[in-house]
Amino acid sequence: MRRAESTPLNMVTAVLVTCAVAATSLTLTYEVTRDRILAQERAAEERALRTVLPAGDEFELVPDVLEDAREAAGDTTVDAVYRVRGADGALIGWGVRSAPRGYAGPIQLVVGLDRGGKVSGVSIIAMRETPGLGTKIATEEGWIDQFAGWDGSDITAAAREFDAIAGATKSSVAVREGVVAAGRVYADVLAAETGEVDES
Amino acid sequence: MREWVAVYKRGLALDNPLTVLMIGLCAVLAVSTKVEGAFFMGLAVIFVLGMSSVIVSSIRHLVPEKVRIPVFIVIIASFVTIVDLTMKAFLPDVYDFLGVWIPLIVVNCMILGRAEAFSYHKPVRLAIADGLGMGTGFTIVIVGLAFIRELFGSGEIVFLGARLLSLPAGYPAPGILVLFPGAFIVFGFIVALTGWYNRRTAGRTVETSAHCTIEEGGR
Numbered sequence: 120m121r122r123a124e125s126t127p128l129n130m131v132t133a134v135l136v137t138c139a140v141a142a143t144s145l146t147l148t149y150e151v152t153r154d155r156i157l158a159q160e161r162a163a164e165e166r167a168l169r170t171v172l173p174a175g176d177e178f179e180l181v182p183d184v185l186e187d188a189r190e191a192a193g194d195t196t197v198d199a200v201y202r203v204r205g206a207d208g209a210l211i212g213w214g215v216r217s218a219p220r221g222y223a224g225p226i227q228l229v230v231g232l233d234r235g236g237k238v239s240g241v242s243i244i245a246m247r248e249t250p251g252l253g254t255k256i257a258t259e260e261g262w263i264d265q266f267a268g269w270d271g272s273d274i275t276a277a278a279r280e281f282d283a284i285a286g287a288t289k290s291s292v293a294v295r296e297g298v299v300a301a302g303r304v305y306a307d308v309l310a311a312e313t314g315e316v317d318e319s
Numbered sequence: 320m321r322e323w324v325a326v327y328k329r330g331l332a333l334d335n336p337l338t339v340l341m342i343g344l345c346a347v348l349a350v351s352t353k354v355e356g357a358f359f360m361g362l363a364v365i366f367v368l369g370m371s372s373v374i375v376s377s378i379r380h381l382v383p384e385k386v387r388i389p390v391f392i393v394i395i396a397s398f399v400t401i402v403d404l405t406m407k408a409f410l411p412d413v414y415d416f417l418g419v420w421i422p423l424i425v426v427n428c429m430i431l432g433r434a435e436a437f438s439y440h441k442p443v444r445l446a447i448a449d450g451l452g453m454g455t456g457f458t459i460v461i462v463g464l465a466f467i468r469e470l471f472g473s474g475e476i477v478f479l480g481a482r483l484l485s486l487p488a489g490y491p492a493p494g495i496l497v498l499f500p501g502a503f504i505v506f507g508f509i510v511a512l513t514g515w516y517n518r519r520t521a522g523r524t525v526e527t528s529a530h531c532t533i534e535e536g537g538r
């Protein structure tokens with residue numbers, strides 16, 4: 120059998136058919152795996168929340184503040200806000216999930232804030248930074264702990280003192296932006312919410 | 320059948336993609352710090368290489384030469400995405416470890432290279448042999464490399480949470496083995512070993528090895 124000639128019609132047909140078949144099979148795979156992937160992501164998110172607020176027991180999504188939170192965060196994407204309660208049901212803090220732009224796409228992270236708005240910790244859920252360089256933001260011992268204690272009510276001041284990793288400056292700055300966004304969300308939205316929760 | 324086996328075996332030793340052809344090395348050096356990650360990387364490559372070889376070979380008469388590269392890339396990228404999604408759904412820990420290296424299989428020159436050099440010109444039967452052989456050759460080398468690096472670099476081998484093997488507690492693990500220089504050093508020895516083996520067996524396999532890539536006499 121001879122190979123199809125490189126006429127325009129043959130070429131267009133070959134590429135179109137290949138792409139159509141590829142798209143169909145990918146859609147099917149996506150459909151099959153979607154629920155499990157979502158479940159895994161939710162589990163990863165909860166693990167991250169437990170890391171940043173170890174005393175937390177119940178993590179409740181607060182969808183109605185999301186719009187205000189997004190406005191407060193400015194350019195940085197905020198994907199979710201969690202109200203975190205301890206085992207006795209008392210409010211112990213907030214979790215803000217943000218996705219600042221790193222070197223290679225968004226860095227998905229969770230910032231924990233205690234009731235008073237102090238950052239209690241930061242945990243990275245997913246990223247696509249350069250292996251060995253950008254990924255140091257997750258692997259460099261103790262680096263991510265520097266954000267703990269930053270004051271959410273005055274985050275711009277706290278963010279002035281900041282230690283970036285050599286070779287991963289852009290990724291480091293992205294994490295800082297994520298924390299700053301969370302601080303802004305606290306100052307503009309969550310501080311008031313904390314008061315409301317106490318009253319009710 | 321003999322031809323099939325001969326083609327399959329070429330991927331294991333004489334044309335091993337890693338130690339002889341030396342293609343697709345970046346991922347290998349990066350993920351061979353753990354046997355677990357290396358093993359699943361190997362499986363992913365066997366799957367992608369096997370499937371893309373079959374598809375490329377079976378549609379080789381229908382794909383005009385001028386558009387063959389885009390068509391190959393779409394096919395390879397589809398299988399890689401399937402692996403990516405499946406692994407994300409069922410093996411999240413392994414997926415976290417392999418991270419960006421799974422999507423990067425798309426641009427691994429080994430897979431495109433086999434499509435271009437072999438599958439596009441050979442019948443499906445042989446393309447399967449080539450895909451599986453190259454994939455297995457890749458897996459053997461990457462797992463062997465990871466075995467040495469993990470065992471001697473961190474003192475134990477952990478596979479899917481189970482400790483398979485560990486060295487005595489007092490063993491001073493040389494950390495360099497799990498770092499990049501360690502990958503190059505150990506890989507160098509594996510290359511030397513394969514070269515020695517191939518030269519020793521060259522006399523016996525010379526009839527079946529007439530068609531590509533290495534000339535034993537030239538060394």
